[in-house]
Amino acid sequence: MRKFTTRALLVAAALSASVSTLAASELNFWSWRQEDIAAYEKIIAAFEATHPDIKITYTAHEAKAYNTILTTALAGGSGPDIIHTRAYGSLEAISGAGYLEALDGQVDLSLLSADELLGTTLRADGRIYAVPFASQTVVVYYNKDIFDANNITVPETFEEFKAASTALKAAGITPLANGTADGWTVEIMSGAIMPNFYGSGFFGEVTSGATDFEDARYVGALEKMSELAEFMPTGFEGVDYATMKALFTSGAAAMFIGGSWEINGFRDAGINFEIMPGPAAEAGGERMVATWLDGGYGVNAASENKEDALEFIRFTATTPFAQMLTDELNNVAAVDGAMSSDATLSRVSSFHSAATPYIMLVAFRFDTPTGSTLLQSGLQELMTGAKTAAEVAADVSNGIKTAE
Amino acid sequence: MSMTNADYEKAKRNRTLKLKLWLLFLILPPAAILIVFVFVPMGSAVWYSVFDWDGLVRKEFIGLANFQDILFNPLKNKVLFNAFMNNVKVFVSLMLVQNGIALVIALLLARNPKGYRFYQVVFFLPVILSTVIIGFQWKLFLNPVFGLVNKFLHNIGLHDWALPWLGLPETALNSMLLVNSWHWFGFPTLVFLAAIHRIPKDFIEAARLDGASEWRIAREIIWPLMAPAITIITVLTFIGSFNWFEIPYIMNGLEGSPAGSTDMLGLMFYRTAFGSVSAGGSNFGSGSALAVLMFIFIFVFSIIATKYLTSREVEMN
Amino acid sequence: MANVVLRSVNKQFGEVKVIKDVNLTVEDNEFVVFVGPSGCGKSTLLRLIAGLEDLTSGEVHIEEERVDHLAPSKRGVAMVFQSYALYPHFTVRQNMGYALRVAKESKETIAKKVNDAASVLQLTEYLERKPKALSGGQRQRVAIGRAIVRDPKVFLFDAPLSNLDAKLRVQMRIELTKLHRSLNATMIYVTHDQVEAMTMADKIVVLRDGKVEQIGAPLDLYNAPDNLFVAGFIGSPSMNFFDGTVINTSNTDVEIDVKDSVKIKFPLNEPSNLSTGDKVSFGVRPEHFTIGNTNQGTFTGEVYAVERLGGETYLYLYVGDQKEVVAHMSGDQKIAIGDMVEIGFSLKQSYLFGPHGDAVR
């Protein structure tokens, strides 16, 4: 039924596009999602079907260069009408500079949770500058065929996780595909392993300043993290993101700790996988997943077609839009109400009942050095045995305290 | 139809004027290029460096605060010092390994061995390949899981030698230095070879008659007479080492992974000025200040080095 | 006995034969000069002795010892290069002492030997200078000093004076001769200047195309050249050659017809194998002509140029069918361009060469 609506909308869009092209206000929409061009064009076509006088052109820039291209354009007084923004610190860079239109009061944001809106709020004035679009979640992927073939039951606690890994290793299979060559992948890995050890209360305490990263809970979590080094590939120090994926998709490694955006790729690779949250500290312990907001849609404050752009932004805050995002892109949409027909994606959504903020990105990416910079480098040293958990914790803690 | 004195004067003036115009014509284009592509960016970097430009908009003038921040903020100067020492290591290693190998090969090639032309071309080939491609290729070769280097080491039984070369702090920088040396050694080889060929054969034969060993000839005759080439290569290597960016960026990323062991001033500058996904937002003010510091350092040391090295050069006849 | 002996020496660069079966003995203390036109192999032969080139075949002996397998430095030779090859980054003192330093002589010995050589060569005040700050002649002396300091068995000079101006060349020529006498050393000297060869040599080796044409004392070569080439090469200006045809032979003389104009009866000291109709060359040195008819032989020609040097005069004439002839007279001759002049010669001071260029005596 839902699919039918989408298709109907598309047909309508195709028809209207051929009929009414005159008097259209033309909007530019920039993004870094090159892999999503087709999907976005469908979504835009659906919007244009109901707004025949608005025409939107979607342009995707190279992801790495996107920030630079966008900020250069904005600083030069140009830039697109509709902006696909990142969240947190990256968003603050442009919203703080006044390039974005504040949306609260102009857009109905009732379908979004406070947690999600936090990612697009400018801390300085408390106003919201983008409609959150999707969240990312850190999960543990595992290869069902390998688990079955080796009679591994899906582990629930950390000890079970290690036992399963030991068994896999004995069978000549690399338990965990993760490496440390790309710092950000180790941070992701920590997002699955560490929260269940430092606990749900830690985030609030460390962000409020009630404790710091030298907290025994955090040091303990780092120690647990380091215990996994032996289950990573031989030479994991040199294993980068591409190699990690190759190891997992080729079946050489049984598990892969990564973000929810991998689902499509792994599915395309044809492996029989399932996902689970990071293991619990002990039997019956909480199994939290780290999540963060991937970004949002904002309006250029200098746009000449601000009203039309806002009209599109209002559309992105609705359930039909969220549904299309879910259907076309397998994203976990931020806006409530969308239902996924995809079992894996539904599972990701269900994990959100025990979500915890992906700590460095959400709370410590505003100053230099960022928490991510400190943690990534610290985790590399931890996993290679160059530093102890306590030393890494001290480095991170001092770094964050000294950053202005 | 005779010319008066005035006519001669006029013709002479005419000729000097023409010469001046011609010189102007020759000088103007390079001068314009220099101004547009060197002085203007340099000037703007200096200008930007005295502003608070944390984020997208330039805020107020803050004097030398950016410099103070980079040099004396304990966290930033730790990163700066680490990167700087890595650059120093790069310079020293490239001088010893890359240019040392180049010198040995040049000395060997200077004896006109069989296949001399062939070797010359082969050794120069990596120089003309794109740095980006070389960095990427070698990153693949050094991959611990399916890289050729470790496969080869396993095949010849050196299992313990098969390391995650780019992932270990002890080997990452050295691996990249070897790749860089492989990429560039053909260039100093060519310069050294040209310099050796410029030394009259008589000098070497006279030394041979005087009983000097080949090693002694290389050290006492060829080496000092190659001084101009050594100067050029030293200064170029110095500048290249302190601006080293592409290979570390491609092979180990913007953060100088693992754990800052491959961090370079160039990477730090890029992260600071333009920001990165992990390192946070852009700060043109701070980045410009770093760029200015790098420029001053490289400029001053290049001049001192050139002065010092040139003073040791001798003219041949 | 620092003699040098070459036996059947051959040198080939790739396919090109540059030295062809050279046999030569240089006696102890002898001053031997290699002359020959540019490219004839003089330098190559010298470098073969020095060991800077390897022999293709043959033997080199120095002081009764075979040396062609030895490294240059082990042969006891010192060489002075045409370019001087002074190390530009060393001072004169360092240049002169380099070989001794390499040989690990003591500092005192080096200083003494360098100082001695410098005083002989009048270089003492230049010892601390770099070669760049010296004149051509001074550099030349440093190069010689560098050789002297090593106290070699044999000195080898490769055209050492060719970069100097005429006056300095004469001066250095005399100094080198003096040096040879005072050092009592064997010297082999390459030049293309036949005046240097004539004035300095105890023995001249004339080379052509990698082959020895003739070896002998300077005046022997002048008076009794073995062949047309040596006859033309030694002496300045060159000998005049006239084409001729044998019209009659006997045991005591050969009658030749020089280009249909003059008939000459050339006396023989030894029997010749010439026969009637052979093409021969008849030669007279410019300095052996006299003005006026001699009853032994006379050419008549029209003067087309006269060079008067005061003490001597060079006449340039067309003889017979536009044949250019040079005559060298002493004193100032009252002869003008266009004059028809008779120049005569004596048969004792004339030369005859057979069809293959060999001297007929």
Ligand SMILES: Nc1ncnc2c1ncn2[C@@H]1O[C@H](COP(=O)(O)OP(=O)(O)OP(=O)(O)O)[C@@H](O)[C@H]1O
């Ligand atoms: N290294 C070499 N390779 C090939 N041919 C050579 C080499 N050295 C000399 N030759 C050739 O050998 C011949 C003799 O050269 P050499 O230098 O001995 O002549 P030369 O008599 O010293 O001439 P000059 O009076 O001009 O110095 C020349 O034809 C020269 O081209």
Ligand SMILES: [Mg+2]
């Ligand atoms: Mg020569």
